Amino acid sequence: MATVPSPDATPSQAAPARALSAGVYDDAIVKLFFTATVTWALVGMLLGVFIALELAWWPANAGIAQLTFGRLRPLHTNAVIFAFCGNICFTGIYYSMQRLLKTRMWNDTLSRLHFWGWQLIIVSAALTLPFGLTQSHEYAELIWPIDWAITIVWVIFAINFFGTIAVRKVDHLYVAIWFYMSFVITIAVLHIVNNLQIPATLTRSYPVFGGLTDALVQWWYGHNAVAFFLTTPFLGLMYYFLPRAVEKPVYSYRLSIIHFWSLVFLYIWAGPHHLLYSAVPEWAQTLGMVFSIMLIAPSWGGMINGLLTLRGAWDRVRTDPILKFMVVAVSFYGMATFEGPLLSIRAVNALGHYTNWIIGHVHSGALGWNGMLSFAILYWLYPRLFGRPLAKPEWVTTHFWIATTGIVLYTVSMWAGGLTEGLFWRAIDATTGQLRYPVWAYVVEKLAPFYWMRLAGGTLFFGGVVLMALNFIISARAARATTPATGDVLPARA
Amino acid sequence: MAEAQKDSWHRRVIEAKGGTMAIFTAIAISVGGLVEITPMFSAKLGPEHLAGVTPLTPLEAAGRDIYIREGCFTCHSQMIRPTRAEMLRYGEWTRAGEYEYDHPFLLGSRRIGPDLQRVGGKYPDAWHYQHMKDPRSTSPGSVMPTYPWLYTAKVDPLEVAATVRTLRKVGVPYDDQTIADIPQQIQAEGTAIVASLKTGGFTAAPDDEIVALIAYLQRLGKDGTAAIKAGATKAPAP
Numbered sequence: 001m002a003t004v005p006s007p008d009a010t011p012s013q014a015a016p017a018r019a020l021s022a023g024v025y026d027d028a029i030v031k032l033f034f035t036a037t038v039t040w041a042l043v044g045m046l047l048g049v050f051i052a053l054e055l056a057w058w059p060a061n062a063g064i065a066q067l068t069f070g071r072l073r074p075l076h077t078n079a080v081i082f083a084f085c086g087n088i089c090f091t092g093i094y095y096s097m098q099r100l101l102k103t104r105m106w107n108d109t110l111s112r113l114h115f116w117g118w119q120l121i122i123v124s125a126a127l128t129l130p131f132g133l134t135q136s137h138e139y140a141e142l143i144w145p146i147d148w149a150i151t152i153v154w155v156i157f158a159i160n161f162f163g164t165i166a167v168r169k170v171d172h173l174y175v176a177i178w179f180y181m182s183f184v185i186t187i188a189v190l191h192i193v194n195n196l197q198i199p200a201t202l203t204r205s206y207p208v209f210g211g212l213t214d215a216l217v218q219w220w221y222g223h224n225a226v227a228f229f230l231t232t233p234f235l236g237l238m239y240y241f242l243p244r245a246v247e248k249p250v251y252s253y254r255l256s257i258i259h260f261w262s263l264v265f266l267y268i269w270a271g272p273h274h275l276l277y278s279a280v281p282e283w284a285q286t287l288g289m290v291f292s293i294m295l296i297a298p299s300w301g302g303m304i305n306g307l308l309t310l311r312g313a314w315d316r317v318r319t320d321p322i323l324k325f326m327v328v329a330v331s332f333y334g335m336a337t338f339e340g341p342l343l344s345i346r347a348v349n350a351l352g353h354y355t356n357w358i359i360g361h362v363h364s365g366a367l368g369w370n371g372m373l374s375f376a377i378l379y380w381l382y383p384r385l386f387g388r389p390l391a392k393p394e395w396v397t398t399h400f401w402i403a404t405t406g407i408v409l410y411t412v413s414m415w416a417g418g419l420t421e422g423l424f425w426r427a428i429d430a431t432t433g434q435l436r437y438p439v440w441a442y443v444v445e446k447l448a449p450f451y452w453m454r455l456a457g458g459t460l461f462f463g464g465v466v467l468m469a470l471n472f473i474i475s476a477r478a479a480r481a482t483t484p485a486t487g488d489v490l491p492a493r494a
Numbered sequence: 495m496a497e498a499q500k501d502s503w504h505r506r507v508i509e510a511k512g513g514t515m516a517i518f519t520a521i522a523i524s525v526g527g528l529v530e531i532t533p534m535f536s537a538k539l540g541p542e543h544l545a546g547v548t549p550l551t552p553l554e555a556a557g558r559d560i561y562i563r564e565g566c567f568t569c570h571s572q573m574i575r576p577t578r579a580e581m582l583r584y585g586e587w588t589r590a591g592e593y594e595y596d597h598p599f600l601l602g603s604r605r606i607g608p609d610l611q612r613v614g615g616k617y618p619d620a621w622h623y624q625h626m627k628d629p630r631s632t633s634p635g636s637v638m639p640t641y642p643w644l645y646t647a648k649v650d651p652l653e654v655a656a657t658v659r660t661l662r663k664v665g666v667p668y669d670d671q672t673i674a675d676i677p678q679q680i681q682a683e684g685t686a687i688v689a690s691l692k693t694g695g696f697t698a699a700p701d702d703e704i705v706a707l708i709a710y711l712q713r714l715g716k717d718g719t720a721a722i723k724a725g726a727t728k729a730p731a732p
Binding site for chain 2: 063074132166279442
């Protein structure tokens with residue numbers, strides 16, 4: 001069986017893995033990352049709800065500097081991307097890697113340094129960004145001492161990651177591992193290059209690149225933070241957890257090879273589509289646009305491979321809420337990776353850039369793809385990891401519908417709001433040749449209903465996460481009340 | 495799965511080898527960045543210099559630091575696109591050389607408020623003073639928060655000196671005299687703005703943060719607009 005590149009998806013394969021897990025695998029570290037994921041999901045999304053309120057109702061910051069939109073928006077994005085999404089990636093990687101490579105993580109101390117270092121970085125983000133300590137580069141706002149900490153923690157993670165690969169007990173590297181690997185390598189490169197800064201004081205620094213060079217480097221980073229933090233590790237998670245949940249092997253090995261290499265090669269070129277119509281050299285803008293359009297192929301390759309893994313199991317989507325989450329996640333991945341290339345076309349970008357449409361686009365990716373896949377993984381892992389059933393299994397379905405309704409409200413309001421803005425801004429009076437809506441705030445006022453609708457959608461999505469966290473807490477209490485915790489023994493499969 | 499069970503050559507040579515996978519991945523992810531970014535450092539292919547664009551004064555640089563601290567760029571862009579509607583609303587589209595001394599760049603990615611690339615000189619100092627205190631008094635319907643703390647906090651000349659010195663290290667051409675005279679320059683420039691605010695009926699001190707922010711905002715786009723008017727420009731990208 002060693003040459004079959006598939007996760008231990010069938011019950012007969014899963015059984016020995018289960019027996020191994022008690023002693024061989026380090027599941028304590030997975031539990032730590034699991035708990036951190038749920039905690040930061042609550043924090044990051046609550047921040048999102050709050051800043052959404054600030055746009056609908058400006059006095060929400062109560063006159064407090066630390067709570068203004070300009071200071072909290074980066075905290076929201078950092079908390080969701082690096083705290084919530086980062087921790088679910090680490091949860092899934094530490095769980096699946098040990099099982100795919102049939103070995104414990106190479107070094108337990110490095111695992112713990114990685115965990116506590118990463119959480120410390122998140123806490124320091126929360127203690128700096130609201131106080132206006134920022135580098136201003138999007139998704140790279142954290143000040144230079146924290147950047148150094150990230151570098152150190154990432155190197156620790158990388159050593160442990162490649163160390164585990166080196167001591168693996170199986171010959172093959174399953175496709176999920178390739179995607180994890182591209183995550184480890186590329187984030188290191190992006191982070192270091194985009195944070196080349198000269199410190200001015202302990203909390204302030206200035207980038208060595210200036211002007212449009214700085215802009216191009218930043219969007220090379222920014223777009224590929226999306227690619228290699230929110231896409232490739234999550235595809236790796238999909239390649240492990242989707243076949244496990246469906247109990248069927250991945251549809252096509254050959255498709256996974258082709259789409260992996262084309263995805264990692266093409267993605268890195270797409271950055272300049274964030275700078276269309278700027279004074280960045282036109283050839284760079286065109287490259288960004290063309291490679292973005294080409295990205296549809298490998299992105300959809302991944303989506304198709306995920307969805308076709310469900311062949312013969314579609315009936316279970318009706319009854320299994322975990323599969324519901326996964327199907328919606330992969331579908332949103334497909335939609336977001338169609339919308340992205342669409343927005344990269346100059347003529348479309350001319351309308352969509354600077355508007356709420358972009359906010360809707362990133363949230364169809366972040367809520368739909370990253371969020372829904374994360375929830376599926378958390379629910380799937382919970383009984384297997386903690387050795388106790390969910391106290392309220394019916395709440396999982398409730399969470400699914402609340403979250404899905406929330407995403408729909410969010411994306412629809414932002415699409416409509418974005419198109420409204422874009423069209424109002426560019427409207428020219430045919431008779432006078434002047435702007436039809438020259439007063440900026442007139443358009444701002446038109447957006448209020450969309451902001452309230454977005455707030456409702458975001459609140460629903462956040463409410464789903466609260467329900468999930470409560471479910472985990474109640475399950476832990478129920479288990480403690482009946483039997484003392486026995487560790488890593490799994491219950492019978494539901 | 496049948497295709498995978500055959501022990502194919504690429505599986506043996508690439509996908510089963512951790513080191514090879516890592517090296518190939520590193521190569522695959524490097525090409526795009528190298529092709530797109532390295533030409534930016536070439537005088538011929540990179541952003542064009544615009545004659546007449548000079549570095550910010552120390553007070554303006556202090557204002558820029560406040561602009562960054564408050565996250566103004568999360569809602570305001572500094573990049574006018576070469577479209578008819580944008581040029582009617584904001585003025586000339588932004589040239590590459592206008593950003594030459596911007597460390598970091600502040601193009602922004604979202605316009606909750608309007609673009610600020612050419613806001614310099616568009617309104618009197620008093621308008622900005624009033625706007626940051628109560629945005630709805632100058633722009634009814636605005637969703638911008640109020641910034642009362644800018645009216646009590648002071649600009650620290652030592653912090654400004656650290657900024658200017660570091661900017662010089664990354665290539666902004668500040669001379670020794672500018673760096674030596676930072677406190678005096680802040681005082682002199684700030685006093686001029688305070689005087690103009692007084693005519694609008696407001697009192698402020700030259701080292702108030704709001705004064706530094708006004709100095710920065712009033713400078714935005716001025717060099718570029720003058721250079722473009724003087725003819726130092728090319729046709730817009732199609």
